[in-house]
Amino acid sequence: MSEVDFQTQKHPRLFIPNFLSSHECKELEFIHKCSSTVGYRPNVFSTTLSHLIATNSSHFIIPFIPIRERLKDKLEEFFKCEFELFIEFTGLISWSRGASIGWHSDDNRPYLKQRHFSDVVMYTADDRNIHSVDEITDGERLTLALWFSRDGSHDEDTKLVSLLSQHLLHKSMASSCLPFPASSNMYWCSQNQASTDHFGFNICWARLHVLGYDIYISQDSSSGFDVSELMVKPVRLVRGSELLDHEFVNILHALQVVQFYCWKGSALQTNMSNIDSKVVKLLDVQREKISGINSLLLNDVNFASRIFCRRPSYLEENGCIYFNWTGIVAAIAAWEDYVLKLSKQIHLQLPYWRMQESLYNVQIDA
Structure with missing residues (x-):
């Protein structure tokens, strides 16, 4: 056409x-x-x-x-x-x-x-x-x-x-690759889009949840968490009764890796033979803590279901990629390679952009 x-x-x-x-x-x-x-x-x-x-x-x-x-x-x-x-x-x-x-x-x-x-x-x-x-x-x-x-x-x-x-x-390339969430209000979705509305949900959590994940925070906090504090705490991924023994810098970091797996899952399948995924069974005390985290990040279950209503599976044009923890572990390393490659490009091109005050493709000899 x-x-x-x-x-x-x-x-x-x-x-x-x-x-x-x-x-x-x-x-x-x-x-x-x-x-x-x-x-x-x-x-x-x-x-x-x-x-x-x-x-x-x-x-x-x-x-x-x-x-x-x-x-x-x-x-x-x-x-x-x-x-x-x-x-x-x-x-x-x-x-x-x-x-x-x-x-x-x-x-x-x-x-x-x-x-x-x-x-x-x-x-x-x-x-x-x-x-x-x-x-x-x-x-x-x-x-x-x-x-x-x-x-x-x-x-x-x-x-x-x-x-x-x-x-x-x-900043070095490595330090400039780990995401840092903005104000928690910017991720809070409510019916009338008012950030102060109590009823709604955190969209970072919701995008993970619709794919079948919860998050667990191992750090102790006798006074509990508020949403702003929770957004910047290290987290681990949970699925069903299993917890992946890998700590992400924050929920945004975990979300980027999971979405990277959704994007690149089929390509990652060929590189999983030598990968060890450290998965442990959840304890009752950990389940209670996850339930408390969910109550902070979700106050309107029906609303969240209407907005992000897709079932928790990985679908690609060439078929279905079923979840496995080994794939997530492979995605962690592949995500790091991907963002470091992009970060290298942006650091090399930034001096040219500053001179021209414009973002454009710069042909740089290797």
Whole structure:
């Protein structure tokens, strides 16, 4: 299917099917599911480049850069505005069950429907291109959104380079790879999206829970935990009556590894023969502690079930990957290799970005 051009109908829009590769789609989905926070309206979640930097996950910016460049080139070509545009915003936005947005298009106007995450729709942000999103009835609808402007004062790259310089200038690659959660309010999903609403759930916990996991915190605390404290405590993964004897830096670190296994599970299956997974049976006292943690992170079971309603299994295009602890242990090492590779790239490219105040692909000889 070729590009669809509505320029001649006075509604400048461009539709390009399969603009993104399958690998790019899966990588962006992985980043969003392990990094997102609550969005701008109920049942909406977002991952912005500035948020990735703030949570010590700046290396995740690397996969966005070639996609941004290709989109910008195609947009400038279509609208005939070469070298005039600045990227104002880049972010992954998802709508979960029950979410809807926007305005209905006039029936007399040409209608374009994005059917897959790999498809791209480009249009002007004015009353000629009113857009909407249908209500989500199952799963999540994920969109990579980019806004462009001719006003250089809105260029997000200048701000991003400044943030990167502050966060990475005095950090080693290893220390810059471990995520650090933002304010716990940013992960609290409630019916009216008010952070102070008691009824709701923590989305980091919910994304783990829908895949069949709980978390266990071994550190003692006579006074108990609050949600903010819990977000930064070392955790272990639990599934059913079994506990993996591996400590993650925090819940965000555990979530990134689990989502990495969801993404790369089939590839990891071939490298598990020599891996020893240290799994122990849960004690009753540990079960009680897990129950207490769950009560802090989940106050509305039905609401959480409606938002993240998928069953706990790993499904890929080439079949089903069944859970095993050995796969998770393999994913820990593979995740470390992946983020270190990205971190190396960002450290090598940062000096060039600082000179140009722009994020772009830099060709560096090995």
